[in-house]
Each structure stands twice: as C-alpha cells, then as structure tokens.
Amino acid sequence: MPEKYFTYKSLDDLRRDCKLYGVDITFDEKLEAVARPVKIGDRTIGNAIGIHPMEGCDGTLDGKPGDLTFRRWERFGQGGAKLIWGEATAIVPDALANPRQLLLNERNMPDFELMLKKTRAAHRQVYDRDDDLMVGLQLTHSGRWSYQKPIIAYHHPQVDSVTYLDKKNGIKIPTDYPLVTDGDLERTEDMFVEAVERVYRLGFDFVDVKQCHTYLLNELLGAHTREGKYGGSFENRTRFIRNILGKIHNELGDKLIIASRINAYDGIPYEKDPSTGLGKPLPFSVPYPYSFGVDRHNPLKEELSEPLQLVGLLHDHGVKMINVSMGSPYYNMHIGRPFEHAPIDGYVPPEHPLSGIDRHFRITGAIQQAFPDLVVVGTGYSWLRHFLINAGESNIRRKRVTIVATGRGAIAYPDYAHDALTLGKLKSSNVCIAVSHCTNLMRSKHNDLGQFPAGCVPRDPLYAEIFKESTGKKQSASKPQAREGS
Numbered sequence: 001m002p003e004k005y006f007t008y009k010s011l012d013d014l015r016r017d018c019k020l021y022g023v024d025i026t027f028d029e030k031l032e033a034v035a036r037p038v039k040i041g042d043r044t045i046g047n048a049i050g051i052h053p054m055e056g057c058d059g060t061l062d063g064k065p066g067d068l069t070f071r072r073w074e075r076f077g078q079g080g081a082k083l084i085w086g087e088a089t090a091i092v093p094d095a096l097a098n099p100r101q102l103l104l105n106e107r108n109m110p111d112f113e114l115m116l117k118k119t120r121a122a123h124r125q126v127y128d129r130d131d132d133l134m135v136g137l138q139l140t141h142s143g144r145w146s147y148q149k150p151i152i153a154y155h156h157p158q159v160d161s162v163t164y165l166d167k168k169n170g171i172k173i174p175t176d177y178p179l180v181t182d183g184d185l186e187r188t189e190d191m192f193v194e195a196v197e198r199v200y201r202l203g204f205d206f207v208d209v210k211q212c213h214t215y216l217l218n219e220l221l222g223a224h225t226r227e228g229k230y231g232g233s234f235e236n237r238t239r240f241i242r243n244i245l246g247k248i249h250n251e252l253g254d255k256l257i258i259a260s261r262i263n264a265y266d267g268i269p270y271e272k273d274p275s276t277g278l279g280k281p282l283p284f285s286v287p288y289p290y291s292f293g294v295d296r297h298n299p300l301k302e303e304l305s306e307p308l309q310l311v312g313l314l315h316d317h318g319v320k321m322i323n324v325s326m327g328s329p330y331y332n333m334h335i336g337r338p339f340e341h342a343p344i345d346g347y348v349p350p351e352h353p354l355s356g357i358d359r360h361f362r363i364t365g366a367i368q369q370a371f372p373d374l375v376v377v378g379t380g381y382s383w384l385r386h387f388l389i390n391a392g393e394s395n396i397r398r399k400r401v402t403i404v405a406t407g408r409g410a411i412a413y414p415d416y417a418h419d420a421l422t423l424g425k426l427k428s429s430n431v432c433i434a435v436s437h438c439t440n441l442m443r444s445k446h447n448d449l450g451q452f453p454a455g456c457v458p459r460d461p462l463y464a465e466i467f468k469e470s471t472g473k474k475q476s477a478s479k480p481q482a483r484e485g486s
C-alpha cells in the first residue's frame with residue numbers, strides 16, 4: 001500500500017485513478033445542483049450542502065454544551081451550509097459514549113436553547129436570513145459503547161471480542177454478559193420519546209433518531225440471534241424504531257421533522273495485521289448470522305434488501321430525511337470514514353480510499369434511487385479534499401443523493417459551503433487531509449476531565465495546541481476510562 005494516497009493535482013488525475021480502481025465516482029466542475037434549495041415537508045433548505053453530526057467531546061461533565069461546543073456550532077452557523085445536523089446527544093446518562101458527550105435532560109435545556117439561538121444568529125449575521133437554515137439534533141443511546149456500562153442487544157462473538165468492560169485493565173465482555181431485557185428496551189423507547197419532545201420544545205427544525213455506527217438502535221437492527229420480541233425477524237428487529245416513531249407521532253403529530261441516520265451496511269470487525277500493519281477482517285464463518293446490511297454468504301459485501309426495506313418502513317412512518325452512513329468507528333473505521341492515515345488504534349486501510357468512497361456513493365445511490373422523493377443525505381466525501389464538492393455536484397445531478405454533507409471536512413473548513421457557492425470551488429489549503437487526529441483526540445482520555453476535546457488539528461490552531469497537550473501525555477489516572485466515538 002502506498003505511503004500517500006491523495007496525490008491529485010487536478011480532477012483529471014483523480015478521474016484517472018477512479019478508472020484505474022474501477023470505481024463509479026464522477027465529478028462536475030460547474031457547481032449548480034449543490035446551490036439549489038431542497039424541499040422538505042412544508043420547509044425549504046436553502047441549498048443542498050450539509051454538515052454531518054460531529055461530536056467535539058467538549059461538553060461539561062453534566063452534559064451541557066461547553067465553550068468549544070458553542071464555538072463549533074457558531075462556526076457551522078456562519079459556514080453557509082443550510083443543513084446543520086447537530087451531533088450525538090445522549091438521551092440519559094447511561095447512554096453516554098464518553099464523559100463529555102452532550103446530554104439532553106430537562107436541566108440542560110436552557111444551554112441547548114442558547115446554543116441553537118447563537119447558531120442561528122451567527123448564520124443570520126452572514127446571510128441576513130435563517131428561515132431556510134435547518135438545524136437538527138441527533139439523539140443517541142450508545143448501547144455496547146456506553147462508557148459507564150455496555151448495554152448489549154445480543155452476543156456477537158467478534159464484536160464482543162473488541163468490546164471492553166474495562167479498557168484500562170483489558171477486561172472484555174464475558175460470554176455470559178446479560179443482554180438488555182425487553183422491559184428495559186420498552187423503557188428506553190419512552191426515554192427516546194421524552195428526549196424527542198425536548199428537541200421539539202427547544203425549537204430545532206428536526207430530530208435524528210440515530211440508528212448508525214453500531215450504537216444501540218443499529219445493533220437492534222442486526223439482532224438476528226436475539227430471542228423475544230426485539231430479535232429474529234425483520235419485524236422484531238425494527239420493533240424499537242417503529243414503536244418510537246409511533247409514539248412520537250401520537251405525541252407530536254407532524255409538528256417536528258423526523259430524520260434518521262442509518263447504517264446501511266455494518267461490515268464486520270477488522271484488526272491490524274501485526275506484520276504488515278494492514279487491516280484484516282477477524283476470522284468469520286458463513287452463513288454470517290450477525291449485523292445489518294451484510295451479505296450473509298460474504299459479509300465483506302453489502303446486501304441491501306433489508307436496508308431498503310428499513311428505509312421504506314421509516315418513510316411510511318413519516319421520516320422525511322435519511323442520512324446514510326455505514327461501518328463502526330470502533331472496529332472497521334475505514335468503512336465509515338475513508339482516511340489517509342489511521343487513528344492510533346487503527347490500521348492501514350485494506351482498500352484504496354476511493355473504493356471506500358465508492359461504497360458510500362453506491363449504497364446511498366441505491367437508496368435514493370429506490371426512494372426518489374425522500375431527502376437523502378450522503379456521507380463519505382471528505383477524503384476527496386477540495387474535489388469533494390465536484391463529486392457531490394455530480395451525485396446530485398445523477399440523482400444518487402439529495403444533499404451532500406461532510407463531517408471531518410466541516411470541522412476543517414466550516415465555511416466550505418460559502419466558498420463553494422461564492423467562489424465556485426473549494427480552497428485546497430483549507431480542506432480536511434484525513435490524518436485522523438480528530439479521532440485520536442476523541443480517543444485521548446488522560447486529562448482532568450477524562451476526555452480531550454476533538455477538533456481539526458491540521459487546520460484549526462486551537463486544536464493543534466490541544467493535540468500537543470494530549471500527546472504530552474499529561475495523565476489523570478483517577479478519571480473514568482471513556483470509550484471512543486461516534
């Protein structure tokens with residue numbers, strides 16, 4: 001594998017490699033489709049550029065947005081993207097992925113309200129209006145990745161082998177670890193509905209009921225081997241989300257736009273090959289009875305009949321926007337976020353990043369083509385650097401996606417939408433270079449708060465300083481060992 005993957009000086013260079021690797025990634029120079037407004041229900045999103053949920057692990061220890069959270073959201077507000085998909089926010093303390101994740105309880109409401117207000121004000125200051133800005137919040141239960149105590153829906157031998165009860169002491173989930181009970185799941189449904197109701201009262205434009213990145217709701221979708229009413233059949237595995245959506249509808253009718261970020265393909269766990277550094281799949285046998293969206297006869301590949309069925313079901317239950325994602329940040333990070341350099345606990349990607357991007361575009365395209373009227377938000381763009389917007393333009397024109405959004409790309413370059421729309425291109429000096437330092441920060445737990453804040457180290461001097469501090473190995477051993485995310 002090469003030392004450096006991204007060597008492209010022009011779109012033609014990039015097109016040449018797309019051909020070489022046999023991937024269907026196309027580019028359009030002239031930016032028109034990304035500038036067009038998008039209709040959603042009776043609202044309009046001012047352009048087709050978005051910002052994905054990007055947790056900054058910078059909340060206070062009681063789950064309120066902190067100074068850096070405010071800073072990030074305001075920068076997003078100023079950035080010109082008309083879709084801001086607010087980050088993972090836990091519905092209850094047990095659901096937190098790390099000690100500085102946001103927590104939406106009654107006590108924290110005024111702080112969330114202020115953050116939303118400031119984000120809108122920042123947007124209005126630059127663009128004179130915010131009626132066409134859609135800001136949402138992602139609600140999460142971290143499930144097996146909850147940092148205080150894993151909550152698992154079923155035993156997945158390979159994933160259990162990388163799930164820690166106590167990471168510091170290397171203690172993994174035992175084979176007899178109890179599963180979350182049906183009763184607890186029913187109560188968790190109600191907690192979700194309460195949190196959705198808070199999102200509505202806060203005045204967000206939409207809520208995301210998170211079903212991606214192998215957190216609790218995503219794990220339930222793949223709970224083929226679980227017994228009882230939340231496992232086995234597709235109907236049972238989607239019971240949790242169907243119940244939540246039904247209850248939300250009873251409480252709120254159509255007053256709040258409901259969205260969901262889904263995993264359309266979980267993939268399987270990878271580990272680093274000690275001799276080559278390359279990621280390799282953990283040994284598996286077929287038929288593979290675990291996870292969601294995987295081909296049971298070859299889980300290294302997607303099988304989309306159930307993901308398509310899920311999107312149809314969500315659509316029928318009133319979900320108006322789907323954000324398509326895939327993979328797990330914990331055990332197959334190259335799938336969700338194609339990268340140049342691996343995070344500290346990662347591996348050299350076992351495929352060219354272009355192949356990973358192709359997987360994102362192909363799967364998202366299949367969903368959009370099956371549901372042409374649904375607002376589908378696409379992922380997997382950031383590695384393409386300043387050419388990402390040209391790929392997005394082409395995907396929208398080809399009806400493979402409705403809104404193009406970036407995660408790492410947006411923390412590197414919060415005003416990328418503004419530049420795309422005013423300059424007709426992105427500045428190569430501002431883009432994400434996918435060296436995974438944001439993830440490294442997320443995985444750094446050795447400060448007084450038990451969690452370093454995550455942001456863009458190469459592009460944002462504030463985080464370059466934080467990164468220096470984190471790599472200076474300042475220890476604070478008394479604090480809880482948090483998990484990674486999101």
Ligand SMILES: Cc1cc2nc3c(=O)[nH]c(=O)nc-3n(C[C@H](O)[C@H](O)[C@H](O)COP(=O)(O)O)c2cc1C
Binds near residue numbers: 055337382442
């Ligand atoms: C530091 C960091 C924080 C993230 N936080 C979230 C989150 O809160 N919710 C979520 O669904 N995805 C989260 N993600 C995943 C991104 O939204 C996105 O799916 C991923 O980075 C791939 O998109 P990109 O190539 O544009 O970065 C996070 C990723 C990183 C690196």
